Amino acid sequence: MGKTSRPAGVLLLGVGTILSSMTISGFLLGYVTDYFLDTMPLFLLGFGFLGLLGGTLKVYKLLTHPDFNKS
Amino acid sequence: MNITVTLLAQVVAFIILIWFVNKVLWKPLSSMLEKRSATIADGLAAAEKGKKEQELAEKKATQVISEAKQQAAEILSQSQKRGTEIVEEAKMQARKEADRIVAAANAEIEQEINRAKEHLRQEVANVALAGAGKILKKEIDAKAHAALVKDLAAQI
Amino acid sequence: MAGSENSSGGGTVQYIQHHLTNLCIGDCDPVTHQAAGFWALHLDTVIVSSLLALLIIVVSWSLGRKLQTGAPSGFQNFVEIIIEFVDKSVKDTFPGHNPLIAPLALTIFVWVWLMNFMDLIPVDLLPLLASYVGVQYLKVVPTTDLNTTLAMSLTVFGLIVFYSIKMKGLGGYIKMFLFHPFGKFFIPVNVVMTAIEELAKPLSLALRLFGNMFAGELVFLLIALLGGAATIGAGLLYILPLQVILDLAWLIFHILVISLQAFIFMVLTIVYLGMAHTTDH
Numbered sequence: 001m002g003k004t005s006r007p008a009g010v011l012l013l014g015v016g017t018i019l020s021s022m023t024i025s026g027f028l029l030g031y032v033t034d035y036f037l038d039t040m041p042l043f044l045l046g047f048g049f050l051g052l053l054g055g056t057l058k059v060y061k062l063l064t065h066p067d068f069n070k071s
Numbered sequence: 072m073n074i075t076v077t078l079l080a081q082v083v084a085f086i087i088l089i090w091f092v093n094k095v096l097w098k099p100l101s102s103m104l105e106k107r108s109a110t111i112a113d114g115l116a117a118a119e120k121g122k123k124e125q126e127l128a129e130k131k132a133t134q135v136i137s138e139a140k141q142q143a144a145e146i147l148s149q150s151q152k153r154g155t156e157i158v159e160e161a162k163m164q165a166r167k168e169a170d171r172i173v174a175a176a177n178a179e180i181e182q183e184i185n186r187a188k189e190h191l192r193q194e195v196a197n198v199a200l201a202g203a204g205k206i207l208k209k210e211i212d213a214k215a216h217a218a219l220v221k222d223l224a225a226q227i
Numbered sequence: 228m229a230g231s232e233n234s235s236g237g238g239t240v241q242y243i244q245h246h247l248t249n250l251c252i253g254d255c256d257p258v259t260h261q262a263a264g265f266w267a268l269h270l271d272t273v274i275v276s277s278l279l280a281l282l283i284i285v286v287s288w289s290l291g292r293k294l295q296t297g298a299p300s301g302f303q304n305f306v307e308i309i310i311e312f313v314d315k316s317v318k319d320t321f322p323g324h325n326p327l328i329a330p331l332a333l334t335i336f337v338w339v340w341l342m343n344f345m346d347l348i349p350v351d352l353l354p355l356l357a358s359y360v361g362v363q364y365l366k367v368v369p370t371t372d373l374n375t376t377l378a379m380s381l382t383v384f385g386l387i388v389f390y391s392i393k394m395k396g397l398g399g400y401i402k403m404f405l406f407h408p409f410g411k412f413f414i415p416v417n418v419v420m421t422a423i424e425e426l427a428k429p430l431s432l433a434l435r436l437f438g439n440m441f442a443g444e445l446v447f448l449l450i451a452l453l454g455g456a457a458t459i460g461a462g463l464l465y466i467l468p469l470q471v472i473l474d475l476a477w478l479i480f481h482i483l484v485i486s487l488q489a490f491i492f493m494v495l496t497i498v499y500l501g502m503a504h505t506t507d508h
Contacts, residue, residue: 047423
């Protein structure tokens with residue numbers, strides 16, 4: 001990972017918390033949606049799953065394509 | 072979790088702090104740093120300029136010196152040339168004079184020789200005439216044959 | 228205000244819990260002294276962080292008035308090193324130009340570092356002093372309060388949204404939500420996914436700092452407990468030096484941790500704001 005461009009390399013600092021924070025924010029968003037739509041466990045679970053999926057995807061992307069953030 | 076109104080208080084504190092840091096610390100210090108780097112750059116540029124100017128002056132000085140040297144050499148060579156020229160001219164004139172004198176002398180000698188020849192011819196003609204008169208005493212009248220004698224003398 | 232459970236000589240759990248309880252006013256639970264609703268103010272968090280902010284302001288103000296343009300000396304040199312470090316980080320990771328980013332990064336770095344630094348003060352010292360003046364609860368480190376870290380990361384989040392809309396335009400920002408991870412055939416999923424992703428940025432910032440500091444504080448508490456247990460037990464001679472060594476080791480390690488966490492918070496803020504400034508994404 002020595003040849004990564006600097007922004008992507010710096011982004012790797014946050015790779016550890018991406019998965020958990022995206023899952024949490026998925027659940028959070030689902031909770032808020034459910035709260036307003038009164039459909040309690042539906043969006044909570046759905047968005048939580050999406051967050052988990054997105055987090056996994058993002059971590060994968062970050063680790064396999066180090067300079068994806070190159071502008 | 073206990074998310075409370077503390078959150079809002081901290082947001083406000085954070086924003087105020089950002090504003091203060093920007094105003095009190097960042098702006099004066101970064102402008103100062105900029106000024107300092109500008110000063111340093113100016114100093115370096117001035118030093119560079121001075122160096123360049125000195126170099127230029129040195130170059131100019133050497134150029135002037137070499138020019139002067141060249142000029143001096145030129146003048147020297149020219150004067151030498153002029154000197155030889157003068158000498159040459161004098162020689163030439165002398166030679167010409169000598170030639171002229173020689174020529175005049177030669178011409179005089181020639182003239183003298185011619186005159187002597189003329190004289191000699193006259194003499195010879197006269198002697199011949201006298202001789203012939205003596206030989207042909209009666210038959211030849213000097214006056215009658217004067218043209219003939221003259222012609223003869225010219226032929227000799 | 229003071230509950231009966233925080234008397235000296237309490238159990239281990241109570242000791243730790245007591246140390247991790249904020250000085251709460253307003254809508255608080257009278258027994259556990261925890262915040263019961265939204266309208267509860269963690270007074271210690273606010274006061275300590277504000278004092279540190281005040282320290283930054285006063286120091287920088289007094290420094291700013293006698294700046295030396297020539298060769299800097301002593302403290303100014305130190306501050307210049309920090310500023311140049313922050314400036315370099317910004318220039319390395321931030322595309323384009325925005326005059327707000329560098330002071331923001333500097334503020335985050337210095338403030339977070341100072342608040343984390345409160346962790347290095349012996350855990351019992353300030354609460355003990357506070358108890359003499361009648362304050363029963365005191366959680367010294369503001370960054371072990373999720374409110375502080377979340378407040379900063381939400382401010383950063385607000386800036387991210389603001390600059391995203393400013394740079395990409397409202398249409399561009401919405402487009403990013405619609406088409407970002409999976410292309411145009413998954414628009415509903417994309418909206419949720421991008422929203423989650425954007426929300427995860429401040430959340431990860433806040434949670435990382437909070438988690439690290441909370442864990443660090445906890446370790447300090449546990450090390451302190453070692454000595455506390457020893458005063459009752461017999462093995463004082465063994466445990467006390469062990470405690471000192473452990474505390475020192477963790478202290479030295481923790482200096483690294485607090486600097487690193489402050490740095491990470493700063494750099495990720497810069498990077499996230501930089502991503503908000505680039506049009507492609």
